[in-house]
Amino acid sequence: MTAILSLDNVTQRFGGLTALDAVSLDIAPGEVVGLIGPNGAGKTTLVNMVSGVYKPSTGTITFDGKRIDGLKSYQIARLGVARTYQVVQPFPEMTVLENVMSPATFAAGNLGVEAAQEKALEALRFCGLDEQAQMRASELTLAGRKRLELAKSLAMDPKVLLLDEVNAGLNPAEIDLALDLIRRISAKGVTIVIIEHLMKVVMNLCSRIVVLHHGAKIAEGTPAEVTSDPHVIEAYLGNRYARKQAGEAKEGADG
Amino acid sequence: MTRVLPVVLVIALVAALPLLGDNYLLRLGTMGAMYAVMALSWNVIGGFAGYPSFATAAFFGLGAYTGAILQGAGVYMPLAWVAACLAAALFAGLLGLAILHLKGHYFAIASLVVAEVLLEITTSWTSLTGGGMGLNLPILRISVDAQARLFFWAMLALASLTLAMNWIVANHRLGFGLRCIRQNEDASGMVGINTTLYKVIAFILSAVFVGGAGALYASWVFYIEPPDVFATLTSVKPIVMALLGGAGTVLGPVIGAVLFLVMEELVWRNLLEIHAAALGILIVILIFFLPGGVLGLFKRRRKPAAPSRPLASAEAGR
Numbered sequence: 001m002t003a004i005l006s007l008d009n010v011t012q013r014f015g016g017l018t019a020l021d022a023v024s025l026d027i028a029p030g031e032v033v034g035l036i037g038p039n040g041a042g043k044t045t046l047v048n049m050v051s052g053v054y055k056p057s058t059g060t061i062t063f064d065g066k067r068i069d070g071l072k073s074y075q076i077a078r079l080g081v082a083r084t085y086q087v088v089q090p091f092p093e094m095t096v097l098e099n100v101m102s103p104a105t106f107a108a109g110n111l112g113v114e115a116a117q118e119k120a121l122e123a124l125r126f127c128g129l130d131e132q133a134q135m136r137a138s139e140l141t142l143a144g145r146k147r148l149e150l151a152k153s154l155a156m157d158p159k160v161l162l163l164d165e166v167n168a169g170l171n172p173a174e175i176d177l178a179l180d181l182i183r184r185i186s187a188k189g190v191t192i193v194i195i196e197h198l199m200k201v202v203m204n205l206c207s208r209i210v211v212l213h214h215g216a217k218i219a220e221g222t223p224a225e226v227t228s229d230p231h232v233i234e235a236y237l238g239n240r241y242a243r244k245q246a247g248e249a250k251e252g253a254d255g
Numbered sequence: 256m257t258r259v260l261p262v263v264l265v266i267a268l269v270a271a272l273p274l275l276g277d278n279y280l281l282r283l284g285t286m287g288a289m290y291a292v293m294a295l296s297w298n299v300i301g302g303f304a305g306y307p308s309f310a311t312a313a314f315f316g317l318g319a320y321t322g323a324i325l326q327g328a329g330v331y332m333p334l335a336w337v338a339a340c341l342a343a344a345l346f347a348g349l350l351g352l353a354i355l356h357l358k359g360h361y362f363a364i365a366s367l368v369v370a371e372v373l374l375e376i377t378t379s380w381t382s383l384t385g386g387g388m389g390l391n392l393p394i395l396r397i398s399v400d401a402q403a404r405l406f407f408w409a410m411l412a413l414a415s416l417t418l419a420m421n422w423i424v425a426n427h428r429l430g431f432g433l434r435c436i437r438q439n440e441d442a443s444g445m446v447g448i449n450t451t452l453y454k455v456i457a458f459i460l461s462a463v464f465v466g467g468a469g470a471l472y473a474s475w476v477f478y479i480e481p482p483d484v485f486a487t488l489t490s491v492k493p494i495v496m497a498l499l500g501g502a503g504t505v506l507g508p509v510i511g512a513v514l515f516l517v518m519e520e521l522v523w524r525n526l527l528e529i530h531a532a533a534l535g536i537l538i539v540i541l542i543f544f545l546p547g548g549v550l551g552l553f554k555r556r557r558k559p560a561a562p563s564r565p566l567a568s569a570e571a572g573r
Binding site: 051052053057072073074077078082083085089090091092093094098101103106107108156230252 | 431432434436438439441442449
């Protein structure tokens with residue numbers, strides 16, 4: 001199976017800081033990949049590079065057989081890579097419907113007003129926001145605005161969806177709703193890369209997890225493999241804890 | 256169409272102004288139409304796209320000098336006007352590519368400097384522009400009354416054209432994209448809007464008719480000099496007018512232009528010595544109490560009564 005999105009040796013430097021260091025990653029169609037790592041690990045930088053906010057310093061990014069590094073964000077969006085922001089980015093003075101109509105109008109081919117509105121309503125219904133369609137985006141609750149971000153991404157007909165902490169700041173009940181929503185999006189055949197701090201979300205959703213630390217990929221595998229990986233434990237909890245746990249594991253094996 | 260008809264009627268009524276036979280009113284009408292051209296043009300970049308451009312004077316002066324030089328070289332007057340439109344549009348396109356990546360105050364300052372630079376160039380390039388001596392235009396061999404009517408109608412036609420352009424932009428995907436850019440430019444890229452292209456188009460549209468207005472103005476007054484057509488006030492006034500009437504709306508800038516003209520005229524006549532200060536205070540008060548402009552006043556009142564766009568299914572679901 002060929003990868004729909006692949007990063008090859010991608011490095012991103014900001015002045016003297018190397019935010020991402022020679023990261024390679026292949027994502028197969030239909031996968032749900034979790035991207036985790038401590039704060040400052042380079043997760044959002046990776047999403048920003050794939051979505052065209054930054055051009056990688058070195059390395060190539062390929063989407064659907066086409067090189068996309070160096071393309072502008074609107075070009076990448078039109079190809080079918082959608083993203084949500086960690087900090088939600090609605091058009092505050094527009095209604096919820098108009099917000100979702102914007103990607104339907106500009107990214108999903110040349111749609112007329114009616115077709116764009118139909119597509120937007122469909123995305124809103126899918127995300128359970130259709131009753132708020134005529135509200136101003138700035139009047140939505142945080143959970144509502146997060147769902148609006150998802151609806152906007154969906155209205156683009158994406159092949160790959162990059163979710164940057166869509167659950168941050170939500171309460172447990174809202175998270176369950178969001179989880180269900182992401183599962184349904186995945187069931188539509190959309191490939192999803194999800195950045196997340198909440199292990200519950202990652203463990204539940206992802207078939208594969210990639211761990212970044214100080215800009216480098218330190219582990220990759222199923223949720224179970226990754227959580228028992230000593231490098232990951234070291235990155236999150238420090239090396240003393242990692243040694244201790246490794247010792248315990250050894251004792252357990254010996255005894 | 257029901258909203259277009261009253262506007263067409265009003266324009267037709269205004270076009271009948273020469274019937275009153277008052278050349279003072281006609282002069283005011285020509286000024287008003289010129290203000291409307293400038294306010295409506297600024298509205299595209301400043302109102303729709305949210306880029307506070309102070310380049311209006313640059314486009315106006317460039318148009319005035321293009322028209323004047325071409326007419327001096329014997330080019331037929333209307334052709335010189337069209338050429339002035341094109342020159343301003345071309346200039347705006349190149350300028351836009353250079354400065355539209357700047358945001359907010361930085362963009363404002365960069366655009367403000369452009370008129371100053373052009374002022375210096377026209378003042379020093381004596382062989383072409385006459386420098387500080389100014390430039391005389393060929394006199395039209397028709398009666399004074401006929402001239403007043405001609406320039407009034409020409410300016411009114413240009414204003415109507417600019418209004419139509421605003422209306423088309425507002426109802427086109429370009430207008431939708433520009434509104435997205437104003438509210439969140441980063442997110443606009445993510446939803447597939449080619450922000451650079453849209454901003455440059457908006458900047459060109461904000462220049463093309465101002466260039467024409469500059470050339471018309473030059474033909475109308477027969478004599479131009481650099482400080483007259485590159486005046487900083489020419490950049491500031493359209494912004495005030497658009498804000499007065501309601502920036503980002505189609506009719507707001509026209510209403511603002513008329514209001515501004517009336518205030519300017521009343522204050523000028525009654526408070527000759529401190530007219531600039533009085534006008535300034537009046538504008539500050541108006542903008543302070545009417546942040547959405549005159550049209551914003553109506554919108555806020557109407558909103559709770561009826562949703563802006565009917566959407567039967569979603570509304571009924573509640």
